[in-house]
Amino acid sequence: MAPAKDLFFSTTQMNRDRVQSIVDDSLAGTDDGELFLEYARSESFSFDDGRLRAATYDTTQGFGLRAVAGEATGYAHASELSEDAIRRAADAITAVRAGHSGTMAAAPPRTNTHLYTDNSPLDSASFEAKVKLMGDVDAYARSKDSRVHQVSCALAGELQVVEIIRPGGENYTDVRPLVRLSISLVVEENGRQESGFFGGGGRRDYTDYIAPEYWQAGVDEALRQALVNLQSTPAPAGEMTVVLGPGWPGVLLHEAVGHGLEGDFNRKKTSAFSGLLGQRVAAPGVTVVDDGTMSERRGSLSIDDEGTPTARTTLIEDGILVGFMQDRMNARLMGMEPTGNGRRESHASQVMPRMTNTYMTSGEHVPEEILASVKNGIYAVHFGGGQVDITSGKFVFSCTEAYQIEDGKISAPIKGATLIGNGPEVMTRVAMIGNDMKLDDGIGTCGKNGQTVPVGVGQPTLRIDGLTVGGTAQAA
Numbered sequence: 001m002a003p004a005k006d007l008f009f010s011t012t013q014m015n016r017d018r019v020q021s022i023v024d025d026s027l028a029g030t031d032d033g034e035l036f037l038e039y040a041r042s043e044s045f046s047f048d049d050g051r052l053r054a055a056t057y058d059t060t061q062g063f064g065l066r067a068v069a070g071e072a073t074g075y076a077h078a079s080e081l082s083e084d085a086i087r088r089a090a091d092a093i094t095a096v097r098a099g100h101s102g103t104m105a106a107a108p109p110r111t112n113t114h115l116y117t118d119n120s121p122l123d124s125a126s127f128e129a130k131v132k133l134m135g136d137v138d139a140y141a142r143s144k145d146s147r148v149h150q151v152s153c154a155l156a157g158e159l160q161v162v163e164i165i166r167p168g169g170e171n172y173t174d175v176r177p178l179v180r181l182s183i184s185l186v187v188e189e190n191g192r193q194e195s196g197f198f199g200g201g202g203r204r205d206y207t208d209y210i211a212p213e214y215w216q217a218g219v220d221e222a223l224r225q226a227l228v229n230l231q232s233t234p235a236p237a238g239e240m241t242v243v244l245g246p247g248w249p250g251v252l253l254h255e256a257v258g259h260g261l262e263g264d265f266n267r268k269k270t271s272a273f274s275g276l277l278g279q280r281v282a283a284p285g286v287t288v289v290d291d292g293t294m295s296e297r298r299g300s301l302s303i304d305d306e307g308t309p310t311a312r313t314t315l316i317e318d319g320i321l322v323g324f325m326q327d328r329m330n331a332r333l334m335g336m337e338p339t340g341n342g343r344r345e346s347h348a349s350q351v352m353p354r355m356t357n358t359y360m361t362s363g364e365h366v367p368e369e370i371l372a373s374v375k376n377g378i379y380a381v382h383f384g385g386g387q388v389d390i391t392s393g394k395f396v397f398s399c400t401e402a403y404q405i406e407d408g409k410i411s412a413p414i415k416g417a418t419l420i421g422n423g424p425e426v427m428t429r430v431a432m433i434g435n436d437m438k439l440d441d442g443i444g445t446c447g448k449n450g451q452t453v454p455v456g457v458g459q460p461t462l463r464i465d466g467l468t469v470g471g472t473a474q475a476a
Contacts, residue, residue: 008037008163012081019086020169023065026090027167031102032068032328034306035086035165038347043122044156047134055131062347065089068329069100077348105332107170111309115295115302116203118175121157124205130155133210141185141219147230148223149193150186155179157206164307172307178202178298178454180443181209183218187226194415196226197382197400199443201454202296225382225401228413235402235417235471241377241431242419242467243370243405246438248382250457254358255388256395256423257288259448261315261323262341263330263353265390272393272424273321281321282427285363288316290325292340292356298442299357299456303340306351310340315358316427327353345451355446359458363433367461370432372408378417378469379403379410393423396470418470426464434461 009016019035027033039061046054063086064077074096076089134153141151160176180201186193198218200209208214244252265271273281282288292310294300301310306328315323326334327342330353343354371379379402386397399417403410439458446455 007039007161008081014081014083018083020165022083022086022090023165024167026065026093027067027104029101030067030069030097030104031332032105033066033167036064036066036305036344036347037081037163037165038062038160040158040160040346041120041122042156042158045130045134045154047138047153049150050138052131052134060346063089064344064347064349065093066350067093067096069097069102071333072096073329073350075350104167105328107166107168108172108303108306108308108338111303113293113302113309115293115300116177117205119177119205120159121177121179121205122159124207125210129210130206133215137183137215137219140216141223144219144223145187145227147187147189147227148185149188152184154182155209162305164305166307172303174301174303176301177204179204179206179209181215181218182443183215183222185219185222185226187223187230189230192230194226194229194232196222196224196229198222199441201442202298203300204296228401229415232413232415234473235378235414235469236404236473237469237471239466239468241374242464242469243374243377243379244459244462244464245379245381246434246436246461247458248440249380250359250440250459251383251444252386252395252397252419253288253360253459254355254444254446254455254457255386255397256393256421257427258290258355258358259388259390260393260423261325262355263324263326263334263336266324267330267334270391272391276321279321280319281424282316282319283430284319285433286316286319286427286430287314287361288358289314289361290339290341290355290358294357294456297357297439297456298444298454299355301340301356304342305344306338306342308338308340308342310356313339313341325353325355327351343453345453349451352448352451354448354453355455357439357456357458359437359439359456360433360460360462362435362437362460365432365434367434367436370434370461370463371405371410373432373463374405375407377405378414379405380417380419388423393425394421395423396420414471416471420468420470426467429465429467430462431465432463436460
């Protein structure tokens with residue numbers, strides 16, 4: 001494959017100077033805009049109950065041309081990479097600038113930071129090695145415990161190459177690898193079945209995931225979770241103290257708080273946090289950041305999809321709302337600076353402010369101290385699906401691994417616990433923050449307005465007082 005800088009012009013009949021001229025002419029008089037070129041290769045493997053169920057490979061390419069005038073956006077895209085197609089797109093977006101005389105916003109700053117390799121993960125292991133990995137996962141899981149009833153495994157890899165061409169000859173390129181491994185087990189005992197899950201991934205090649213020490217630890221974790229759930233009893237219901245474990249439970253923070261701190265919702269005043277900049281929105285000690293600069297993390301990017309370098313953006317500091325995640329358009333309209341959070345699913349998608357790796361920083365309490373402070377409550381370690389209303393902040397999340405806390409100690413595992421609350425309100429009920437901040441293992445995918453992008457989440461152990469728990473048993 002040609003280097004990213006040359007890929008789109010060395011492999012097509014397009015001429016860089018002529019394409020630049022189209023971009024310059026079509027965006028004249030607008031406030032912002034760009035031509036986004038994309039080439040992507042992806043593959044996935046699905047293994048279930050001792051056999052390879054599916055193996056897919058896909059190559060996509062295309063462009064998106066965007067013109068921004070005030071709050072209006074003209075956008076046209078196509079999967080055909082040609083000068084004629086780009087000219088047709090330019091004709092299509094001209095209506096947005098009719099009667100508008102703007103000054104093109106300054107180009108994004110440059111960065112020498114590169115957070116991942118340019119190598120394709122798809123080429124880092126043979127087809128045989130990828131299939132063998134999943135067969136080894138199946139065999140290893142069944143050898144660990146006779147109660148293992150079903151083993152499912154999925155492996156996926158992607159390489160995305162992008163170039164962003166702005167008026168005046170500014171262009172930005174990035175080559176983005178991405179890998180994910182998922183392991184799911186079902187155990188059965190005395191007619192009862194329960195499941196466990198492990199997933200991991202990041203912006204690197206397959207090597208780490210094919211290593212036995214990695215995937216065997218993943219199988220062990222999925223099996224542990226399934227066996228715990230096999231012993232679980234119905235969850236209590238009512239308002240109680242909830243302790244959230246470190247790492248993946250940060251998905252609750254992501255959904256219930258993170259989306260409400262994205263610039264577009266606040267500019268349009270549809271977020272529960274609208275108008276609260278500079279005010280207390282969380283308990284003292286609560287600091288939330290979005291950091292796209294972490295090496296090889298699933299949500300990290302060297303530059304966002306507008307060419308802006310990603311950053312470590314503090315959103316809430318010691319309980320005070322201090323910032324939002326911004327793309328270029330919403331930042332300009334709000335009189336703020338872009339934060340490197342302008343993201344799109346593909347060339348066929350418009351840019352929106354989106355999270356990268358969003359997490360709460362550590363506090364001062366050791367986890368054992370937090371648990372010991374709770375006389376009666378639940379300890380939630382893993383979450384499944386959830387829903388949130390951005391405007392109100394209300395959320396519902398299902399726990400896939402949780403335990404009762406009795407007299408300061410973790411006791412019996414429980415099943416069917418659902419956490420119900422309001423994101424901004426819950427942040428004010430954080431009573432203790434652990435010193436054990438942990439990021440998830442690299443499985444997060446975020447949806448917004450029909451687009452999905454890879455993200456990371458994280459948090460330390462947290463104690464939250466007065467959170468509503470839905471369950472099938474009454475609280476003591």
